[in-house]
Amino acid sequence: MLQASGIAKSYGGNDVLRGLSLDVERGELISIIGPSGCGKSTFLRCLNFLEHPDAGSVRIEDVTLACQGSWSRANEAQAHRLRAHVGMVFQSFNLFPHRTVLENVMMAPIQVKRVAREQAQAIACELLEKVGLGAVKERYPDRLSGGQKQRAAIARALAMKPSVMLYDEPTSALDPELSEEVLSVMRALDEDGMTQIVVTHDMRFARAASDRVLYVEGGEVVESGDPDLMFADPKDARTRRFLRTLL
Ligand SMILES: Nc1ncnc2c1ncn2[C@@H]1O[C@H](COP(=O)(O)OP(=O)(O)OP(=O)(O)O)[C@@H](O)[C@H]1O
Numbered sequence: 039m040l041q042a043s044g045i046a047k048s049y050g051g052n053d054v055l056r057g058l059s060l061d062v063e064r065g066e067l068i069s070i071i072g073p074s075g076c077g078k079s080t081f082l083r084c085l086n087f088l089e090h091p092d093a094g095s096v097r098i099e100d101v102t103l104a105c106q107g108s109w110s111r112a113n114e115a116q117a118h119r120l121r122a123h124v125g126m127v128f129q130s131f132n133l134f135p136h137r138t139v140l141e142n143v144m145m146a147p148i149q150v151k152r153v154a155r156e157q158a159q160a161i162a163c164e165l166l167e168k169v170g171l172g173a174v175k176e177r178y179p180d181r182l183s184g185g186q187k188q189r190a191a192i193a194r195a196l197a198m199k200p201s202v203m204l205y206d207e208p209t210s211a212l213d214p215e216l217s218e219e220v221l222s223v224m225r226a227l228d229e230d231g232m233t234q235i236v237v238t239h240d241m242r243f244a245r246a247a248s249d250r251v252l253y254v255e256g257g258e259v260v261e262s263g264d265p266d267l268m269f270a271d272p273k274d275a276r277t278r279r280f281l282r283t284l285l
């Protein structure tokens with residue numbers, strides 16, 4: 039359902055991404071791991087054109103956008119269509135502080151999709167129950183724990199009915215216990231058949247929850263495959279070195 043190919047990006051002569059490709063099947067949970075600065079966040083941001091790749095193409099569902107040279111108005115319109123299929127969750131939650139949790143989740147469907155207020159509220163309440171926040175939906179974000187904020191951010195992304203969820207280190211700002219609350223929501227979504235791509239430093243989660251792991255280094259996919267196989271017996275010397283320093 040998602041196909042990225044040959045994604046390249048450089049910043050002022052620094053080749054951050056050297057042609058990354060990724061094919062994702064519906065319902066897969068994919069973890070992207072790799073050393074700091076290897077381009078994981080840049081790649082994730084290129085998948086929904088928050089960052090414009092220098093070259094490469096992305097297809098999500100029936101929307102394809104190929105990049106070559108300058109960024110045009112037509113590209114932007116196509117990127118807009120493509121983003122409608124994508125939910126994104128960041129390390130820092132990015133909730134609106136002056137809105138309750140419920141309002142945070144209702145906002146985009148009302149403003150962007152013109153969903154009727156009553157219906158948006160019903161959807162939001164259902165999603166907040168699902169992520170375990172039914173009891174705190176009238177609170178403002180500053181009265182939530184980090185784990186609760188992140189679950190609210192996930193509910194907010196889900197309210198737009200994306201076909202794929204992208205997460206950039208969703209738990210790295212959280213204590214282990216609060217991380218677990220967030221990871222279990224992601225596991226539940228996986229069981230529901232959601233397609234998810236997660237950039238993570240949490241190797242335990244990458245190994246236990248993913249269908250597939252991508253190891254990225256030097257702007258390339260060095261190795262990808264079944265998490266148990268890769269963690270137990272990495273094929274590439276670079277993957278071995280990375281995993282050895284971590285474990
Ligand atoms: N807007 C930018 N302008 C210039 N350089 C950038 C920009 N964004 C990222 N970079 C550089 O691109 C490289 C990859 O950055 P990126 O944030 O994608 O790495 P990462 O793998 O997500 O790292 P981390 O694990 O620390 O989050 C880094 O060298 C970074 O300094």
Ligand SMILES: [Mg+2]
Binds near residue numbers: 079080
């Ligand atoms: Mg990053």
